[in-house]
Amino acid sequence: MKKRLTLAAMVLGLAAGLLQAQTVTTFEGMDASQIQRPEYDVDPNGAVGTKQFMEWVNVSYQAYDKVTNAPVWPTPRLGVGPWSNNGLSVCNTISGDGAILFDRLANRWVIAAHSTNASNYNYCVAVSSTDDLASPSLQWYTYAFPLNSALGMNHQGKVYFPDWPHIGTWSDGYYVAMDVTDLSQNGREVGVLICALDRTNMLENATARTPICFEEPNPVGTAVYLGHSVIPVDFDGTTPPPSGRDAFLVSIQNPVLDGKTTTSSSFNLWDFHTDWTTPSNSSLTESSVVESSYQPACYTPGQAANTICVPEPSTSTTHQFLDSVGDRFMARLSYRNFGSYESFLVSHAVQPSSSSTQTAVRWYELRASGSGTPSLYQDGNINPDNTTYRFMPSIAEDATGNAAVGYSVSSSTVHPGMKASYFSLASAAAPTEINLYSGVGDEENTYHMGDVANDMTVDPEDGCTFWYVNVYFPTNQTGTQTTWGTRISHFALPSCGNPTISPSAVTYPEQTVATTSAPQTVTLINSLSVALNINSIGFTGTDPGDFATPSNTCGSSVPAGGSCTINVTFTPAATGTRTATLQVFDSAPNSPQTVSLTGIGGTPVTLSTTSLRFGSVPVGTRKNAPAVILTNNQSVTLTGISVTITGSKAFTQVNSCSTSVPANGTCKILVTFAPTTTGSQTATLNIVDSATNSPQTISLQGYGQ
Numbered sequence: 001m002k003k004r005l006t007l008a009a010m011v012l013g014l015a016a017g018l019l020q021a022q023t024v025t026t027f028e029g030m031d032a033s034q035i036q037r038p039e040y041d042v043d044p045n046g047a048v049g050t051k052q053f054m055e056w057v058n059v060s061y062q063a064y065d066k067v068t069n070a071p072v073w074p075t076p077r078l079g080v081g082p083w084s085n086n087g088l089s090v091c092n093t094i095s096g097d098g099a100i101l102f103d104r105l106a107n108r109w110v111i112a113a114h115s116t117n118a119s120n121y122n123y124c125v126a127v128s129s130t131d132d133l134a135s136p137s138l139q140w141y142t143y144a145f146p147l148n149s150a151l152g153m154n155h156q157g158k159v160y161f162p163d164w165p166h167i168g169t170w171s172d173g174y175y176v177a178m179d180v181t182d183l184s185q186n187g188r189e190v191g192v193l194i195c196a197l198d199r200t201n202m203l204e205n206a207t208a209r210t211p212i213c214f215e216e217p218n219p220v221g222t223a224v225y226l227g228h229s230v231i232p233v234d235f236d237g238t239t240p241p242p243s244g245r246d247a248f249l250v251s252i253q254n255p256v257l258d259g260k261t262t263t264s265s266s267f268n269l270w271d272f273h274t275d276w277t278t279p280s281n282s283s284l285t286e287s288s289v290v291e292s293s294y295q296p297a298c299y300t301p302g303q304a305a306n307t308i309c310v311p312e313p314s315t316s317t318t319h320q321f322l323d324s325v326g327d328r329f330m331a332r333l334s335y336r337n338f339g340s341y342e343s344f345l346v347s348h349a350v351q352p353s354s355s356s357t358q359t360a361v362r363w364y365e366l367r368a369s370g371s372g373t374p375s376l377y378q379d380g381n382i383n384p385d386n387t388t389y390r391f392m393p394s395i396a397e398d399a400t401g402n403a404a405v406g407y408s409v410s411s412s413t414v415h416p417g418m419k420a421s422y423f424s425l426a427s428a429a430a431p432t433e434i435n436l437y438s439g440v441g442d443e444e445n446t447y448h449m450g451d452v453a454n455d456m457t458v459d460p461e462d463g464c465t466f467w468y469v470n471v472y473f474p475t476n477q478t479g480t481q482t483t484w485g486t487r488i489s490h491f492a493l494p495s496c497g498n499p500t501i502s503p504s505a506v507t508y509p510e511q512t513v514a515t516t517s518a519p520q521t522v523t524l525i526n527s528l529s530v531a532l533n534i535n536s537i538g539f540t541g542t543d544p545g546d547f548a549t550p551s552n553t554c555g556s557s558v559p560a561g562g563s564c565t566i567n568v569t570f571t572p573a574a575t576g577t578r579t580a581t582l583q584v585f586d587s588a589p590n591s592p593q594t595v596s597l598t599g600i601g602g603t604p605v606t607l608s609t610t611s612l613r614f615g616s617v618p619v620g621t622r623k624n625a626p627a628v629i630l631t632n633n634q635s636v637t638l639t640g641i642s643v644t645i646t647g648s649k650a651f652t653q654v655n656s657c658s659t660s661v662p663a664n665g666t667c668k669i670l671v672t673f674a675p676t677t678t679g680s681q682t683a684t685l686n687i688v689d690s691a692t693n694s695p696q697t698i699s700l701q702g703y704g705q
Contacts, residue, residue, distance in 0.1 A: 029486035168232035177230035229328030297326025297349035399463030439472035508599035519567035572601030614702035647683025675704030
């Protein structure tokens with residue numbers, strides 16, 4: 001069942017309280033003064049890794065330490081650097097549309113962009129050798145994939161241009177989608193090209209297999225392709241997709257170009273099945289996801305690509321508007337596997353009503369499980385007021401099922417800046433909007449503010465911290481100036497946390513070997529805002545086989561805010577100290593939850609003494625020692641009892657043990673010394689039984705006088 005969430009106007013006092021509860025850290029990224037030839041079309045995007053955040057602007061990149069926020073390199077590095085340094089000259093003509101990825105499955109960085117040499121288009125990809133961009137051993141494994149034959153030619157014999165490329169990480173490949181544009185028709189989007197790249201060999205710096213590509217429509221025509229600008233899936237989290245899972249991609253379906261229709265009621269879902277063993281078995285299947293009616297932002301009937309309508313404070317005098325890029329989804333199609341289901345998120349800009357040109361953010365969540373096709377689970381609009389334009393969004397999801405979407409804002413009274421909204425996907429609570437950074441100037445000399453991506457990504461280490469980059473203007477950008485700056489922001493939602501388990505350590509009293517203790521109970525508390533999926537409960541360490549969980553109330557999941565108990569018993573296999581660790585593997589970012597376990601293995605059968613000394617006894621007389629008490633410490637009957645004496649015949653015994661002693665019972669053994677000769681005499685009392693410490697022995701000593 002599909003759900004819809006909408007950000008409505010909030011009471012000011014409530015909104016202020018929510019904002020105070022959310023801390024945003026923001027710092028300066030690259031700006032135009034740091035770039036050799038800064039462009040108007042900034043295209044800022046980036047990703048967070050294990051140690052750094054890396055940012056791209058046209059056409060340079062820089063990395064920043066996650067803790068200090070300090071840049072890794074003294075100055076930004078040229079975007080063509082990884083390829084030119086490795087001698088791949090075909091990638092020396094990159095002029096924009098670059099993308100940064102952090103491959104969370106391999107902990108590697110990826111830089112990708114297309115070359116712009118009209119006679120020889122290539123898709124250029126660089127994969128890092130390490131997750132640490134500050135490492136002196138950092139290398140880039142570089143690849144250039146020819147595109148001309150896959151793109152094809154128009155009727156004038158010109159190769160189609162590979163525009164607006166996007167790349168995503170999946171377990172069986174890097175998936176790339178780009179628009180097929182006809183430069184002879186002013187860059188009209190006439191189709192899409194979607195390819196799978198050989199991620200496996202690229203991570204090893206090995207020769208990559210030929211990309212598997214599909215072009216739609218086939219053949220490409222001359223009309224605008226209304227399902228253009230495809231976004232590939234991009235993996236988040238620590239749980240990989242199910243084995244053999246196809247990759248998915250999405251694109252909106254623009255309104256039919258009849259000059260009057262302004263809305264759509266569906267979007268496109270693409271299923272890319274890749275078979276690297278037999279590439280001819282690969283396939284790309286398109287389906288339609290039915291959605292409630294929406295109007296793309298700034299939409300003009302019959303002109304799908306004309307999405308320029310966002311005002312700035314200076315618009316009234318300059319008549320310059322900004323591009324909402326409303327004719328397409330914006331990266332990312334973020335993916336997270338929660339075990340019991342898979343979640344896909346994507347967003348774009350829409351007009352909240354047909355009577356206003358104001359733009360808002362619409363987001364969608366698709367869910368799937370197993371090998372099923374994702375379907376629309378819920379969606380919502382973010383539009384808390386009737387004046388501010390919200391556009392070019394990017395959405396992601398933390399490990400607890402909270403979503404955050406960042407976006408650009410502007411209006412006739414608000415300079416271009418950036419905000420974000422966050423909300424729980426598990427509840428119907430309204431999103432909370434927060435300010436990330438307010439611009440103080442306008443872009444007065446172009447409508448381009450960066451349309452490739454302003455990626456929202458999640459820290460792969462804690463699973464909670466959202467990182468986002470976007471562009472702003474510290475002063476009015478006029479004439480031929482480029483005065484833009486970028487701002488990198490990060491924040492974690494208050495409801496994102498780690499489950500806890502208590503106590504963190506359990507000590508068992510001495511327990512007889514091969515017997516089972518009473519259970520000790522530990523409690524797992526799910527402090528997350530979504531259900532905690534339980535994958536497995538087990539033991540590791542020195543003596544894992546000595547501990548067991550005869551029962552628990554956790555089941556396959558623990559609801560948000562709930563708890564469960566786990567009973568743990570101790571059955572020592574040997575005497576002495578025994579240790580292990582209880583592990584609960586779940587869907588939380590801090591999985592597994594652990595408890596240290598310690599117990600002592602006790603002796604199954606004990607004797608009240610281990611030696612009897614009779615001293616001097618006159619020959620021909622006898623002496624009795626105090627009775628020896630045999631204790632069965634086990635919870636089962638001690639059987640097969642046999643009591644004998646070896647050594648001097650002067651020692652004899654009688655006992656009450658018979659052949660068995662009940663669980664936790666005792667019996668007595670009475671030993672007598674009756675010497676018949678003078679001198680020192682010794683013997684051993686032997687008790688053989690069913691206990692693991694059988695036989696038990698007592699040394700006997702006396703002196704015949």
